[in-house]
Amino acid sequence: MRMTAKLLAAAVVAAVAGSTASAESIYAPNLSYRTGPFAATGIPLMNGQKDYIDMLNARDGGIGGVTVDFDECETGYSTEKGVECYEKTKGKAIVTQPWSTGITLQVLPKTNVDEIPILAPGYGFSPMADGKVFKWAFNAPSSYWDGASMILQYIDSQDGLKGKKIAFLHLDHPFGKEPLPFLEKKAAEQGFELVPIPVGLKEMQNQSAQWLQIRRERPDYVVMWGWGAMNAGAITEAVKTKFPMDHFIGVWWSGHDADLDLVGEEGKGYKSISWSFPELDAPVMADIKKYVVDPGNSQSNEKEMQGVFYGRGLVISMILAEGIKAAQDHFGTAAIDATQLRWGLENLDVTEERLAELGMTGMVPPFKTSCSDHTGHSGGWMLEWDGAKFVKVSDLLKPETDAIAALEVEKAKEYADANAPWPMNDDCN
Amino acid sequence: MFYRTAGQFKTSYSADQALFPVRQDAVLLIVILAFAWIIFPLTASEFTFQTLLIPILIYSLAALGLNILTGYAGQLSLGTGAFMGVGAYACYKMVTLMPWMNPIVAILLSGVFSAGIGVVFGIPSLRIKGFYLAIATLAAQFFLVWLFEKWAWLYNYNASGAIQVPNLDMFGVYVAGPQATSFTQYYVVLAIVSLLTWVCINLTRGRPGRTWKATRDMDIAAELIGIDLMRSKLTAFAVSSYIVGVAGALFVFMWRGAAEPNLFDIPLSFRILFIAIIGGLGSVLGNYLGAILIVGLPVVLGIVPEALGLEITSATVEHLNVMIVGGLIIFFLIIEPHGLAQLWRLIREKLIIWPFPH
Incomplete structure (x- = not known):
């Protein structure tokens, strides 16, 4: 009798959990490349991205109470497959993470029409920083x-x-x-x-x-x-x-x-x-070990996890997660959509304190995006190979934002002119 | 049963030589055209347009162009990708230099440029044959892709070195660029592909096609019966490159939206050669069947595990996909080395005499 009651209770809990999970989850696909000629560099990045989101789902139950449905669509770094993935996922996705310059170039003009933000941390087209022209594209923290x-x-x-x-x-x-x-x-x-x-x-x-x-x-x-x-x-x-x-x-x-x-x-x-550094002692690494690696849900291995690229994967997913969180806080709704995420990515404020809260101090410099600055220009560190690993050999270097901004505006305008009629974001000054 | 030819009497030579001597073939074609022109566009989703319908049509057209040269005229070519590139860059230069130009006219004209380049690279075919000619066309492939990279005027001195399709409209409807809908683009592609297929069927059944086939089967014999080999080979290069060039322009303007030079590199040439070989050399229908197998099948296979609810990571799906498609290609080549078109021909013949085989 007690057994049946227990089973029944478990079933009810499972059903409730199941139904909430399906109703309240955010679909964030990643156009990954674990196959093909660039797989060796892709795998650590993809693993980092995936493990960070898995960790959030396991530790906090997602972001703001909703789980993040982090899905990978394999492109093999081919533009053709990338566009296929974009078309396949864009219906319910709140973000596109294109991962190759070829795919970014192709998807960039389409996102204006489909109204879906592109998140290309540290790659893609540098003038994307000009949020007035590239309303839907983000390349935080550095171009x-x-x-x-x-x-x-x-x-x-x-x-x-x-x-x-x-x-x-x-x-x-x-x-x-x-x-x-x-x-x-x-x-x-x-x-x-x-x-x-x-x-x-x-x-x-x-x-x-x-x-x-x-x-x-x-x-x-x-x-x-x-x-x-x-x-x-x-x-x-x-x-x-x-x-x-x-x-x-x-x-x-x-x-x-x-x-x-x-x-x-x-x-x-x-x-x-x-713009990223693998801090092996950072609290976030301990959490990933506890919630993702130990239960056996990571595809990574110990050596890879000490590398720069795995750490960068974590930072990239952190940027997405912070964007989601900013949007949730602003709109007061947990299950945000693509337009709301765009607002979130535009209002990222990753401060030193916030990084400490996230347990990621030293893994990325603090940065802040705005309507006119979709990059954040975080700056970065010079890393040096010491024969076995990369170490920091400089203080935080900052880019010359003024010189870059002038060039960004110029090149962004050229792009918009070549693609006329191009919708400008006029809310932005 | 489906293909009963009983009662279909031919009373004149022209009726006997008609494109469809068997009425069912005509009916089948009408059904296919009805699907392509009416049913698919009305029911297809954005995903289907972008990953199945439009690419299959464009690849079929490119393979058709190659098939004229390799299948009908017997001149092996490995430069298809580069000739597609010529079409694409020519179209890009035309629409950016002359923005008033009608995009469809630009696409059709861009083939003229690739035809010119094709003839130039076809001149060695007068002296060299077979594999040696393939190597000469390979030179075209490498040279042209190098040119696309180095000649900055071709991509309007764009810093990234890539070409980006601008928004082009025709009578107030966008047909190319990010603002264009897949629906319009599909119809533009379909119209051009249908038109060129019709032209090709007529060409290959008419005098040019017969001289090409004679050249292919035995060039000395063809010369002895009075065929001008130079003319025959160069027209084959011109017509083939024209179609390939138009396919290239469609490839970038109606589908990809942007292109970098290495897109037109040798993997593209091989892909189109595979479509032509697997579809069947020396056939028009084969190009479509080949494109469906090479372009369409991986897309369909990719969505099967998800549709079945199987928990497989997408990287594994991709690995499986490559293996399955590779296996199928070998399978089809073993059971029918003359391609899918020949397979269909045999099936059709069996159906005609069914249920009473001799």
């Missing part, structure tokens, strides 16, 4: 132009920029070309010589021609905008040609632990600018 600005400042603080020769080794692809307008502008202003060296998609793994050019040009610094197989190719080639590693600086996507593991000690001194 590529921020990254370029911080790298230049770092070089300036080390040896001075004037009269230096800087080789810009980049993937010959929209992603790699992204910082060029900013770098060219700064080269003219600050009097250093910029030598752009493109790496074709087919040459990623064999960069002997590019490194021969670097040896011939004898640049003071090599700045790299690389992704996927290109990073490992460049780093091994740099080691082979005995390029001084401490004069070799990559963007945040070029700071993947696995790429540096290949060269180990010889890669010592290699630097990468980053």
Whole structure:
């Protein structure tokens, strides 16, 4: 008898829980790439993103009382699959996380029509920062132009920029070309010589021609905008040609632990600018271990979880979660929709105190978005490979927001003109 | 039963040589066209338009273009992706330089540019054959993609190096760009694809098609019976590249919305070659069947586990998908090396004599 009562009670609880879960959940898909040529870099990021949301669901029952239905749609980094995923998920999704520059470029104009926010933390199109033009796009906490600005400042603080020769080794692809307008502008202003060296998609793994050019040009610094197989190719080639590693600086996507593991000690001194850092002692890591790893729900492993990319995945999901929370608080409703999330992402205020509350102090610099600033320009740290892991070697570097903002407005306007009629966000000043 | 030809008497030569000597074929075509023109667009969701209907039509058209060259004229080509790129970039330059231009006219004209480039790269075919020609077209593939990357004028000096389709309207309705609805785009694609398919059927059944086939089957014999090989090969290159170029313009303007140079790289050429081979070389219908298998099937397979409520991660689904599609391709090639079109031909013949096989 008691058994039946217990079972009945359990069934009722389960039914209630089940019905609330289905009625009150927020659908937040991620266009992941765990397969294909870029999978090695994708997997730690995807795992970080997923584990953070899983942790919130397990620890707090989601965000503001509703669970987050975090779903992955596999793209393999292919634009075609990405658009398929976008079409598949956009009906009920409150956000699109496109994850590749190709998919971002394609989805960007559509989001205006479909009214769904794009969240592209640290990638995509730098002028997306101009919220007046790109009403639905967010690339908080830092854009590529921020990254370029911080790298230049770092070089300036080390040896001075004037009269230096800087080789810009980049993937010959929209992603790699992204910082060029900013770098060219700064080269003219600050009097250093910029030598752009493109790496074709087919040459990623064999960069002997590019490194021969670097040896011939004898640049003071090599700045790299690389992704996927290109990073490992460049780093091994740099080691082979005995390029001084401490004069070799990559963007945040070029700071993947696995790429540096290949060269180990010889890669010592290699630097990468980053807006995220894996604080292994942070409370959030303990929570993830307790709520996600220990019950066996994580697809990650211990080594991966100590890497920069896993930590970055956590930060990316934190940005989404904070956006959801901001929207919930403002609209007073738990089950927010896409339009409400847009407001939330536009009014993010991740302060030092808030980071401490989240247990993520030191994992990302504090930042704040607004209607006209969809990036937040958080700044970042220069990380250095010490032979076994990345360590911080600089204080918080801040991008030159004024110079960047002027360029952002200019390029955003060009984009809007080329895509006329383009809806502007006129509520924004 | 379905294909009883009894009672369908032919009383003239023209009736005997008609496109559909068997009435049921005509009925079948009408049914398919009714689905394509009326039923699909009225019932399809945004997802179906964007991932099934529009891409299948565009890929079919590209494969049709390749099939004219490889299947009918016997000239192996690996440069289809690049010729699609020529069409796409030509269309982009036309609509940005002359914004008043009607987008459909621009799309149809963009094929002219790729036809020109196709003829230039087709000239070596007069001297070299088979695999050697394939390598010459491979040169076109590499050269053109390199050109799309390096010639900044082609993408209007855009910092990202990609082309972005602007909003284009026609009589007040947006047909391309982010403001256009899938519904309109589908009809534009369908109209162009139907028109070019009709042209191709007539071309391949008429004099040009016969000279192409003669060239394919034995070029020396063809020359001996008075066929001008140069003309035959170059018209094949021109017509094929024209269709491929239009397909490329549709690919970017009616579907993708944006394109970077490496989109037109060799994987695209191979994909279209696979569609043509699996569909059946030397057939018009085969291109559609091939495109449905190569483009449509992975999409459908991808939504099956979710529809069945199976708990599989999407990465696993993707791995399974690749394996299943790969397996099916091998399966079809083993049971019918001449492609799906031949498979349909055999089924149809069996149906005609059913239930009394000889």
